[in-house]
Amino acid sequence: MHENSAGPAAFWASVANDVTSRVEPVLARDGKAREGVIEYLRDLEAVALRDGSSREALQVIASGRRLLGDRSDTPPAEIARAVRTALI
Template sequence: MHEPSIGQPAVCPPDFWDTVAGTVTARVEPVIGRGEKQRSPVIDYLRDLEALARRQCCSRDTVQIIASGRRLLGDRSEIGPSDGPFART
């Protein structure tokens, strides 16, 4: 399970979550098919973002978009509590 990094903001404004799909696409597309060195920082970012979304965002779709971006880059790690909201996302 991945824990968010210490440097993340405590709370994201609600309109931030409206932009997540574009943010994920912009970060994932350029590194699809690249080596681990290029993918690793994006995967770390998405893990942190997903952990934050699971705590702060009320949209299952947002969490799914982030998780899908991680999977496209080959990351299969589990994020978040197995019994919390969006546990089966």
Template sequence: MVHGPALPSDFWGTVAEHVTEKVEPVLMQGQRARTPVIAYLRDLEALARRECDSRQVIQIIASGRRILGDHVEVGAKDGPFSRT
């Protein structure tokens, strides 16, 4: 889970760069290297679904997970942004 102090107020505006920084280094590596990044992105997506009102942010995070091979659905099936 994403721990620590609250995210800076401008974090969601830089999420595309943040996700890219997490995904690119493990993109050409095996599942063992990808697993912790996928778990982090799942937690980040769950946090975004609770705290961020931007569908685009959630789509960026979900895309990063899918690029790494993760197809697990995060969030409630009938909640906000459930069709992202």
């Protein structure tokens, strides 16, 4: 994950730009080229769920994964837990 001296909130606010900058270059490439980015996005999503990031950050990450052809789902229980944590 990126080091961000401004803190976690600033990092999660910048996720849309990070995801876009990783997804766009590999959209027109084959599955092999996409695998690394998909793996990164899955890891980022796991951290986002664990850290209680914003719902918007989770949506951006999931959208990036879908655009690259990743059809695996995050278990609904994990999403519900993350949303509850973000609301507290």
